[in-house]
Amino acid sequence: MQRYFAKQKMENQFLLQEDDLYHMKTVMRMNEQDKIQVVYENKVYLCHLKNVKTNMQVEIETELKVTEDCIPKVTLLIPLLKEQKMDFILQKATELGVDQIIPIETERSIIKYEKGKIEKKLERWQKICKEASEQSYRVNIPTITKIHKIEEMKALQGSKFICSTTEKNKNIRFALKSVHNCDRIIIAVGPEGGFSMNEEKKWNQIGFTSISLGNRIMRVETVPLYVLSILNFYYME
Secondary structure, three states: OOEEEEEEEEOOEEEEOHHHHHHHHHHOOOOOOOEEEEEEOOEEEEEEEEOOOOOOEEEEEEEEOOOOOOOOEEEEEEEOOOHHHHHHHHHHHHHOOOOEEEEEOOOOOOOOOOHHHHHHHHHHHHHHHHHHHHHOOOOOOOEEOOOEOHHHHHHOOOEEEEEOOOOOOOEHHHHHHOOOOOOEEEEEOOOOOOOOHHHHHHHHHOOOEEEEOOOOOOOOOOHHHHHHHHHHHHOOO
């Protein structure tokens, strides 16, 4: 059953985005009385369609029970990457339960965005996360912030780690064992080649602990999936 996020609730009906209505009509070819799931304010509802061929309406039947995730909230800090890799990380990180994504400027990032194009990029990235949230049956959509510098990450609250290519003794198991009753885990992932020594020092100075992901050197788009998979397994009930 398809799942969509509503933008407004009106008595016993939901108002969906135009893109979603187009998808239901043209791509999914839905018919009168077809069932869908609709998410609104972190609640899930079973709904049916009316007036599909004219002015489509989404009517509420009942609220569905939602099972809450046992994993803490996860903030992922990722470097600016080429479009294909960025899209891949956004989609897969969403499927794996990330709560917040913060793009960061790094010394080794080869991508630079013009100020006039940043807003359109953010809109596109948010749409990718929305569609991935619907596909993976989430009840919320990860938030994507504007692009930040490392120094601005000092204000983040939670257990903070950076994925290091130089740290050998403290691995991700160490990181998770050191986390007790934490509401949020914050993971910073470097660009191709990792963070520079100067950048890693900056991270450490603002409260981030350097951790190793093992002996293998992974592609930058692999690292978030690897880390989030471990977190899901570690906190699995």
